[in-house]
Amino acid sequence: MNTSDSDEDAYNERTALVQSESPVVPSYRPDPGPGPAEESKGAGISRRSRPGVDGGESDQEVDAEEEELPLKYGAKHVIMLFIPVTLCMVVVVATIKSVSFYSEKTNQQLIYTPFTEDTQNVGRRLLNSVLNTIIMISVIVVMTILLVVLYKYRCYRFIHGWLILSSLMLLFWFSFMYLGEVFKTYNVAVDYPTVAMIIWNFGAVGMICIHWKGPLQLQQAYLILISALMALVFIKYLPEWSAWVILGAISIYDLVAVLSPKGPLRMLVETAQERNEPIFPALIYSSAMMWTVGMASSTDAQRSETDEEAEQNDRRAEPRSQQPRAVSEDELEEERGVKLGLGDFIFYSVLVGKAAATGGDWNTTIACFVAILIGLCLTLLLLAIFKKALPALPISITFGLIFYFSTDFLVQPFMDNLANHQFYI
Amino acid sequence: MNLERLPNEEKLTLCRKYYLGGFACLPFLWLVNVVWFFKEAFVKPTYTEQTQIKTYVKRSALGLLLWVTVLTTWITIYQHFRAQWGEVGDYLSFTIPLGTP
Numbered sequence: 076m077n078t079s080d081s082d083e084d085a086y087n088e089r090t091a092l093v094q095s096e097s098p099v100v101p102s103y104r105p106d107p108g109p110g111p112a113e114e115s116k117g118a119g120i121s122r123r124s125r126p127g128v129d130g131g132e133s134d135q136e137v138d139a140e141e142e143e144l145p146l147k148y149g150a151k152h153v154i155m156l157f158i159p160v161t162l163c164m165v166v167v168v169a170t171i172k173s174v175s176f177y178s179e180k181t182n183q184q185l186i187y188t189p190f191t192e193d194t195q196n197v198g199r200r201l202l203n204s205v206l207n208t209i210i211m212i213s214v215i216v217v218m219t220i221l222l223v224v225l226y227k228y229r230c231y232r233f234i235h236g237w238l239i240l241s242s243l244m245l246l247f248w249f250s251f252m253y254l255g256e257v258f259k260t261y262n263v264a265v266d267y268p269t270v271a272m273i274i275w276n277f278g279a280v281g282m283i284c285i286h287w288k289g290p291l292q293l294q295q296a297y298l299i300l301i302s303a304l305m306a307l308v309f310i311k312y313l314p315e316w317s318a319w320v321i322l323g324a325i326s327i328y329d330l331v332a333v334l335s336p337k338g339p340l341r342m343l344v345e346t347a348q349e350r351n352e353p354i355f356p357a358l359i360y361s362s363a364m365m366w367t368v369g370m371a372s373s374t375d376a377q378r379s380e381t382d383e384e385a386e387q388n389d390r391r392a393e394p395r396s397q398q399p400r401a402v403s404e405d406e407l408e409e410e411r412g413v414k415l416g417l418g419d420f421i422f423y424s425v426l427v428g429k430a431a432a433t434g435g436d437w438n439t440t441i442a443c444f445v446a447i448l449i450g451l452c453l454t455l456l457l458l459a460i461f462k463k464a465l466p467a468l469p470i471s472i473t474f475g476l477i478f479y480f481s482t483d484f485l486v487q488p489f490m491d492n493l494a495n496h497q498f499y500i
Numbered sequence: 501m502n503l504e505r506l507p508n509e510e511k512l513t514l515c516r517k518y519y520l521g522g523f524a525c526l527p528f529l530w531l532v533n534v535v536w537f538f539k540e541a542f543v544k545p546t547y548t549e550q551t552q553i554k555t556y557v558k559r560s561a562l563g564l565l566l567w568v569t570v571l572t573t574w575i576t577i578y579q580h581f582r583a584q585w586g587e588v589g590d591y592l593s594f595t596i597p598l599g600t601p
Contacts, residue, residue, distance in 0.1 A: 258595040266592040276528035
């Protein structure tokens with residue numbers, strides 16, 4: 076299995092008590108495919124490291140003095156996640172606002188959303204979007220279950236191949252399309268050799284960084300970029316109303332899949348925990364490196380499903396921490412990090428991007444952005460309280476949807492009217 | 501991936517792999533090599549593998565410089581003469597700007 080150092084977690088009872096905000100947010104992976112190909116979505120669950128069995132001593136005496144720590148770590152963790160999520164959304168919104176390709180209406184639709192929204196009747200349109208959503212969610216459920224089955228029967232090579240194929244497509248094909256559109260927007264002439272060099276370098280270094288070894292910041296940057304690319308594909312190829320219904324439905328699915336005892340994501344997480352295996356690095360965004368000397372680490376396994384042709388993203392947030400062994404005499408360093416699945420990035424960006432593309436003006440976009448960040452904060456807070464894998468989508472998406480619709484339909488006309496009458500409040 | 505906690509031999513192998521990989525028309529990989537291993541090669545106190553890492557970083561920087569020159573020259577030539585080349589220019593172009601030049 077491909078493991079990167081960042082996935083090692085050392086977790087033992089001491090850590091469990093010390094870090095009260097180490098619950099893991101399950102990640103959710105959608106796998107959208109490009110226009111010609113189908114898209115698939117996978118949901119991944121993120122797990123957090125299970126408490127280690129090292130040292131059975133209780134930490135009551137540590138508890139009191141370390142009660143201050145969780146808060147401090149909590150704020151830092153939140154900021155560590157805010158930055159990448161914000162960056163991803165900024166990239167998506169900047170692209171939507173400048174490159175018209177991604178907000179143009181297109182008749183081409185993904186095969187996951189076969190029902191058209193071109194009808195006159197409002198009821199018919201609503202029905203079509205609901206049907207599209209049902210199809211999309213069933214594809215995701217099937218993919219998730221397939222992934223769980225593959226993982227249970229240890230078909231690691233198949234999963235690896237799938238992951239590599241999907242990130243290949245994302246890094247080469249989507250970025251090629253993206254680059255072409257950017258050049259067309261700015262009306263510059265570019266020749267094939269230069270484009271070939273750019274795409275080849277971008278893609279090859281991306282594959283190396285994500286799937287093998289590379290500098291952490293570069294890996295994070297690549298993960299943010301591919302999430303943004305995927306979100307842009309979603310924004311372009313999902314029909315209007317279907318996109319909103321799908322966002323809502325996926326949050327509910329995430330909730331169910333992660334929290335219910337028979338949920339596929341939960342089963343994935345538990346299986347991975349039993350086997351004490353790390354999660355595939357290509358599916359999770361990790362915000363910090365952990366290092367320790369002579370420490371056994373239990374890693375969280377995270378699974379996300381992927382479509383045969385599409386890439387998979389994981390969403391989950393997970394604080395990682397390391398705990399020095401009680402017997403070690405070396406100086407051990409601890410650094411905590413948070414992990415969030417890539418699917419979370421994608422869907423947050425889809426929401427904000429759609430708000431930027433179809434909403435009124437910047438009011439709506441910024442309102443959605445703030446809503447998502449608030450949701451992320453709350454999710455991390457819940458993570459700290461419950462200390463187990465949690466879905467990262469529901470709260471943020473709910474807030475985002477509420478803010479979008481209320482801003483678009485209530486606040487926007489209100490502000491416009493005020494401006495029209497030059498009435499300042 | 502944190503370089504801090506890798507043993508020195510592994511750092512050397514990583515540096516070498518990045519260096520060799522750059523020969524596949526990947527100057528970006530050389531750039532990553534230079535930036536990532538710069539501290540290791542020039543700032544850190546000496547250790548056994550450091551001389552070799554230094555050579556790799558230096559050679560990566562050289563290769564990177566070479567590629568940058570080649571690419572800049574080609575792009576300048578192309579942008580300048582594209583309109584004059586007529587059909588060949590169009591054949592080479594990925595995107596053609598609209599409007600009169």
